[in-house]
Amino acid sequence: MTNRASANGTTALYALLLVAALAAPFFLYPNFLMRAYCFALFACAFNLLLGYVGLLSFGHAAFFGFAAYVTGHSAKIWGLGPELSVILGALAGAVLGLVIGGIAIRRQGIYFAMITLALAQMLYFFCLQAPFTHGEDGIQAIPRGYLLGMFDLNNGLTMYYFVLGVFVLGFLLIQRTIHSPFGQILKAIRENEPRAISLGYNADRYKLLAFVISTTLSGVAGGLFALTFQIAALNNVHWHFSGEVVLMTLLGGMGTVLGPVVGAFLVAAIQQYLAAFGAWVSIFQGIIFVACVLLFRRGIVGEIIALLRPRGKAEAETVSVTPQVHEPARQGV
C-alpha cells in the first residue's frame, strides 16, 4: 500500500523534473545545464558501482576522458556523425572497463580503489604521450555535426535536447538495472559476498558486468561532453576528475537514485561559479568531502529520504539485501 503510494509519488516527481528540464534552457544557461547532464550521467554510472555493488573506483575519469578522445577523434578526423561517434566512445569505455575491471576486481575494498586509481593514472600518461590525443592541447574544435543527418546540433537548443535525451535514456537504463533481478544480486554481493557465492552466484562475473555497464555509460557521458564542448582534453582523464565524480555521488547520496544527479548539478555549479578563484575550487571541494564523511554520510538526497520516512527506509534496505531465487544463468554475461 505505502509502496504503491510512494511509487506514485516518485513517478510524479520524475514527471515534474522532466517538465522542468524541458523548460530549463529558456531560463538557465544551456551550457551549464548540458555540463551538469554529462556529469550527472557519469555520476549515476559511477553510483551503480559504489552505491549498489560497494566498489569504489578511484579511476573513473579514465573511462569518461578516454571516451571523449575517441568520440572527438571519430567526429573530427574520421568525420563520423554525432550518434556514431558517441557510440564509439561508449564502446571504448566498455573495452577499457573490461580490461581495467578484469584486473581490479581481483582485490576488494581499499585495494580496489588504489588499483583503479593506478591503472587510470597509467592511462593518463598514455594519453599524455599518444599522438592522437594531441597531448597538452587536446582535440579541439570537434564538430557537433547533424544528428541522424537531419538535425543541426550547432543549434544550441537542438544540442540541449539531444544531451537531455541521452541523459534520460542512460538514467532509465541505470534505474532498470538497479531494480532488475541482476541489480538485486549486485546488492546481495555488496552486503555479503561469501553468502552470495555460496548461493551459487559467480560474484566476480557479476561485478565485472556491473563494472562494464558503468564504464560504458561513463563513456557515453564522456562522448557527449566532447561533442557538447567540442573539446577532449587531459583534465578529463586526470585523477582529480575521478575525485570529482566521487564527490558528486557522496554529496548527493550514494546508493540513492537521484543523489548523483543532485551532486552533479552542485559540483558543476561549483566549477562554474568558483572557477575565477583558482585553488579555492579544490579547497572547497576538500571541505565538502570532509564534511560529508564526518557529518552527513547519507548525502543530501539520502538525508532527505531518511527524514521523510525514518523507519520505512531501513526496512526497504534490508529487504533488498535478501537475494531472490533466480537462475544465475539467466543474467550471465
Place this chain on the structure above:
Amino acid sequence: MTVATIFGVPMNALFGQLMLGLINGAFYAMLSLGLALIFGMLNIINFAHGALYMMGAFVAYLLLEHAGIGYWPALILAPVVVGLFGMLIERLALKPLYKLDHLYGLLFTFGLALIIEGLFREFYGSSGQVYAPPPELTGGYNLGFMYLPIYRGWVVVASVIICLGTWLLIEKTKLGSYLRAATENPALVQAFGINVPAMITLTYGLGVALAAFAGVLAAPIYSVNPLMGSNLIIVVFAVVVIGGMGSILGSVVTGFMLGLLEGLTKVFYPEASSTVIFVVMAIVLLIKPAGLFGRAS
C-alpha cells in the same frame, strides 16, 4: 676518445639513471613504509600521505625563509611539526571513522589532501620554490664510471637508515611489540591495560612524520612545490599494491626495487618509464593478487 658502453648505452648514462632510480626508490620506500604502518594499525589508506610529504618540504622551506633555521634542524623539526599535525587530525577526525567502512577513511583523507594542497597552492603558487642543500652536502665525487653528487648519495643512505630504524623499532623494541600485538588484536591488548587509542595516534603520527622526513630530503632535489606529492602518491599506491601491505621490510624492498626498475626503463625505453610501475602492478595482480609480500586475505 672511447666511451665505455653496456648494451649500446654509455656507462655514465646507465649508472646516472640507476642512481636516479635508487633515489626515487628511496622515496617510494619511505612513503610506502608509512602507508603500511598506518594501514596496519588504523585500517585506513592515508590518501593525504602525498600532501603531508609536501607539507614536510614546505615546513623546511618556511623555517629557512622566516626563521633562518637550516637544513639539519629542519630534518628533525619538520617531521615533528607535521607529525603533531597528523596526530591532531587523527584525534579530531579519523577516530570516529574506525567503526565505519574503510572507504570512509580513504574519502576523508582524500578531502584532506585537496584542502592542504589547495591552501599551499593558493598562498605559494604552483611554481616551485628553490631550497638549497646544506654546504656540507654540495659538490660530488667522480667515481670513474659515474659522477656522484654527494647530496643524492646522502638521500639514499639516510632513507636506508630511517627504514632500518623503523623496522628495528617495530620488530625489536617493547613499544614495537605492543604495536604489533595491537595490530593483530586491539581488544585483547587493551584488556592487558595498554592504551591502544594512544598507540593508534602515535602510529599515525609516526607514519606521517616519515612522509614529512621524506619531504625534507626531497626539497633540495625537486623544488618545493604544492603538487609534488599528488602524483607521487599514486605511484606509491601501486608500489604498495605490488608489495602487499603485510610486511614492513617487504614494502621497503619493493620500493627500492621498483625505483631501480624505473631507472632502467628510462635508459632502455624512456617512453614507458612513467608507466612501467603500473604495468608491473597489473602483472603482479594477475599472477599473485595478494602482492609479493602480502598475506592472502
